[in-house]
Amino acid sequence: xxxxxxxxxxxxxxxxxxxxxxxxxxxxxxxxxxxxxxxxxxxxxxxxxxxxxxxxxxxxxxxxxxxxxxxxxxxxxxxxxxxxxxxxxxxxxxxxxxxxxxxxxxxxxxxxxxxxxxxxxxxxxxxxxxxxxxxxxxxxxxxxxxxxxxxxxxxxxxxxxxxxxxxxxxxxxxxxxxxxxxxxxxxxxxxxxxxxxxxxxxxxxxxxxxxxxxxxxxxxxxxxxxxxxxxxxxxxxxxxxxxxxxxxxxxxxxxxxxxxxxxxxxxxxxxxxxxxxxxxxxxxxxxxxxxxx
Amino acid sequence: xxxxxxxxxxxxxxxxxxxxxxxxxxxxxxxxxxxxxxxxxxxxxxxxxxxxxxxxxxxxxxxxxxxxxxxxxxxxxxxxxxxxxxxxxxxxxxxxxxxxxxxxxxxxxxxxxxxxxxxxxxxxxxxxxxxxxxxxxxxxxxxxxxxxxxxxxxxxxxxxxxxxxxxxxxxxxxxxxxxxxxxxxxxxxxxxxxxxxxxxxxxxxxxxxxxxxxxxxxxxxxxxxxxxxxxxxxxxxx
Ligand SMILES: Nc1ncnc2c1ncn2[C@@H]1O[C@H](COP(=O)(O)OP(=O)(O)O)[C@@H](O)[C@H]1O
Ligand SMILES: [Mg+2]
Numbered sequence: 001x002x003x004x005x006x007x008x009x010x011x012x013x014x015x016x017x018x019x020x021x022x023x024x025x026x027x028x029x030x031x032x033x034x035x036x037x038x039x040x041x042x043x044x045x046x047x048x049x050x051x052x053x054x055x056x057x058x059x060x061x062x063x064x065x066x067x068x069x070x071x072x073x074x075x076x077x078x079x080x081x082x083x084x085x086x087x088x089x090x091x092x093x094x095x096x097x098x099x100x101x102x103x104x105x106x107x108x109x110x111x112x113x114x115x116x117x118x119x120x121x122x123x124x125x126x127x128x129x130x131x132x133x134x135x136x137x138x139x140x141x142x143x144x145x146x147x148x149x150x151x152x153x154x155x156x157x158x159x160x161x162x163x164x165x166x167x168x169x170x171x172x173x174x175x176x177x178x179x180x181x182x183x184x185x186x187x188x189x190x191x192x193x194x195x196x197x198x199x200x201x202x203x204x205x206x207x208x209x210x211x212x213x214x215x216x217x218x219x220x221x222x223x224x225x226x227x228x229x230x231x232x233x234x235x236x237x238x239x240x241x242x243x244x245x246x247x248x249x250x251x252x253x254x255x256x257x258x259x260x261x262x263x264x265x266x267x268x269x270x271x272x273x274x275x276x277x278x279x280x281x282x283x284x285x286x287x288x289x290x291x292x293x
Numbered sequence: 294x295x296x297x298x299x300x301x302x303x304x305x306x307x308x309x310x311x312x313x314x315x316x317x318x319x320x321x322x323x324x325x326x327x328x329x330x331x332x333x334x335x336x337x338x339x340x341x342x343x344x345x346x347x348x349x350x351x352x353x354x355x356x357x358x359x360x361x362x363x364x365x366x367x368x369x370x371x372x373x374x375x376x377x378x379x380x381x382x383x384x385x386x387x388x389x390x391x392x393x394x395x396x397x398x399x400x401x402x403x404x405x406x407x408x409x410x411x412x413x414x415x416x417x418x419x420x421x422x423x424x425x426x427x428x429x430x431x432x433x434x435x436x437x438x439x440x441x442x443x444x445x446x447x448x449x450x451x452x453x454x455x456x457x458x459x460x461x462x463x464x465x466x467x468x469x470x471x472x473x474x475x476x477x478x479x480x481x482x483x484x485x486x487x488x489x490x491x492x493x494x495x496x497x498x499x500x501x502x503x504x505x506x507x508x509x510x511x512x513x514x515x516x517x518x519x520x521x522x523x524x525x526x527x528x529x530x531x
Binding site for chain 1: 346347348367368369370372373377378380384385386387388389393396397398400401444448
């Protein structure tokens, strides 16, 4: 039964990684940049929900909504203020800017909320479910997180395959110049992508803090980096890839923790990533990168 | 009767860093014409079209479309005005289906105009209808060119600019493509055609300009250019 318990734990953690990775992968696919500040938007989402519930006494659902709205606005602002002026600049300049934005957000959080960790009250009110005469425990957080990840992935898949904006995003992702020649507004499309990514980061932040209830200005860094790894692992730019990468990463992490070593679990996660990339450089579900002439 | 000027380019200079790719050229396109811009590889033909559609900017001069200066208008807004560009190498969205490519071409149109647009494309190119659900990357080169042209037509353009539509295609397909371009002109479209294949281009054009290393060195009716000695020597193989 402990294997099953760990599997559920892995699925649940993996679902959080998947939600974050979906944001990474959308932004990478369409804006062609690694938004290293994505992890810190998670942290801001956590604080927003925390403040809404703790200081304003609002119910969890409203806390989540506030976190999503604030993060969406933040994501759009970051894009337009920090990244848009660098459109067409070398990717190294953009990367350094993203790292700068990440530090900026962490330090802003430090200034506002101090480095003292806050203890986050879970937004999930469900009691843990006991199965198999108490040998298998499924927490409410796990159930909600897994369902959220599946719903989000399905919604994103429908959005990108069925809606006009979603198709335009795929067109921009493939060929920005040609998309402009269709009359697609590139800035608006990229802005929209950041909005979606940041809203997902807010949800991920709230779910992550519900499962690991200490919140500090650096809370977003590690899940951010791991979710980035998950996105690369699954094939950056691919929506099912981000989902698969996130889930696998969570499972590998929890199993390494349980059966090998808690100290080594992160090392094992990255070792698996390196092996996968050596065998399949585009990641598990990544598309072959076309040579541009 | 004097025909209306659709496009009027005046003294544009375009640079890539230190490279002066287009050197103060001027030319006009009138309503209902096929005008060709011919010249060797690297002459500045694509740069000229990219400048007209707003992807690159000219340092000087003006680009007037239907009497309005569009030289600093954003590319997506230029499309909205009725000027569409079929870029070099076709640049269709290889990972989207044929139908989705057409929908992207109709991005700025009302929803109700999209279906009739597709039907028109399928009438023009029945092959595309057979493959409407297929990923565009699986099409042959000729089919991709047909798709690129249909996609551009979806915006219901006043002026179509086509950059080397014959590139990389078998001769028999090239002939089909040029027949289509003539048909589009006969249907009332105005076309600015860029070609290295001068013979084919001149055979369907009304007028043409010869571009050499960023300068227009010759211009005239297609018939005049076909008979000109220098054009025959440089572009028509003697
Ligand atoms: N992106 C670019 N960067 C630098 N130079 C370029 C670029 N694109 C074209 N050029 C240069 O500009 C000149 C004109 O190129 P182009 O307009 O593509 O010619 P054509 O379409 O007639 O073959 C060439 O010398 C080419 O090398
Ligand atoms: Mg060219």
